[in-house]
Amino acid sequence: MIKIENVYFKYKNNNTQVLDGLNFNINDGEIIAIVGKNGSGKSTIGKLIAGITKLKKGHIIIDDIDISKNYNLIRDKVGIVFQNPENQIIFNNIYDELSFCLKGLDKNEINNRINEALNQVNMNNFKDSDLYSLSLGQKQRIMIAEVLAKKPKYIILDEPTTMIDTQGKEEIYEIIRELKNKGYTIICITNLSDEMLLADRTLILNDGRIVHEIEKRDLINSSEILKKYQIKEPTLLKIVTQLKESGIHLNLKELSINELVDAMKGIINEKYN
Numbered sequence: 001m002i003k004i005e006n007v008y009f010k011y012k013n014n015n016t017q018v019l020d021g022l023n024f025n026i027n028d029g030e031i032i033a034i035v036g037k038n039g040s041g042k043s044t045i046g047k048l049i050a051g052i053t054k055l056k057k058g059h060i061i062i063d064d065i066d067i068s069k070n071y072n073l074i075r076d077k078v079g080i081v082f083q084n085p086e087n088q089i090i091f092n093n094i095y096d097e098l099s100f101c102l103k104g105l106d107k108n109e110i111n112n113r114i115n116e117a118l119n120q121v122n123m124n125n126f127k128d129s130d131l132y133s134l135s136l137g138q139k140q141r142i143m144i145a146e147v148l149a150k151k152p153k154y155i156i157l158d159e160p161t162t163m164i165d166t167q168g169k170e171e172i173y174e175i176i177r178e179l180k181n182k183g184y185t186i187i188c189i190t191n192l193s194d195e196m197l198l199a200d201r202t203l204i205l206n207d208g209r210i211v212h213e214i215e216k217r218d219l220i221n222s223s224e225i226l227k228k229y230q231i232k233e234p235t236l237l238k239i240v241t242q243l244k245e246s247g248i249h250l251n252l253k254e255l256s257i258n259e260l261v262d263a264m265k266g267i268i269n270e271k272y273n
Contacts, residue, residue, distance in 0.1 A: 046189050
């Protein structure tokens, strides 16, 4: 579990309080979406949890370890993937890129980890490829694999699909679902409303504070809250709402396109068979 307790933060030479007494927990094995308008402090939260930015006031506790005092003890527990994969690439060759973060391990262990990580993102056939020859979506999948090779417990995805086309987005969404099924805890920092549908809980950040926490099952009734904080309502929820207004009531648990399609097929079959 990750506990965020009374976290305050502002950047040097800037008096604006980016995070203002932040408090929330992240449970093991769940996906959390953190949303909010630009400048609300979303990315700062991710950098603080990953230890990239130094915590100045408050506590972030990961598996009972206070990272402000013992960051080295949690270094391998947390991995982070940023928005632009090209800003994260060090080596041209994929194998070299992934093995760089595995120094100290024997060659067999390195190879096993790389193969496993590439399989998890469906990129094993590209192990010997030039990273710069790949599409942005493929590069981002390699960046996720690089994090997975270190075998973290917690993965932070900071706007991971913002620069990627629709097909690339769907491929990464499927990877996120699979990682959850395997027990990873995922923090998805995003401006894309559809990514909320992946999460068990959505936290709305405004002026450095969590102003709303929405369970997945309650998203469908939260359009006014999302509108209040200038967060675009997911397209799927708009469709479900419009169907409801037309007298078609759907009980969707996963809030996925496939589930919506199956539900509509069921209604059509029931009506015409």
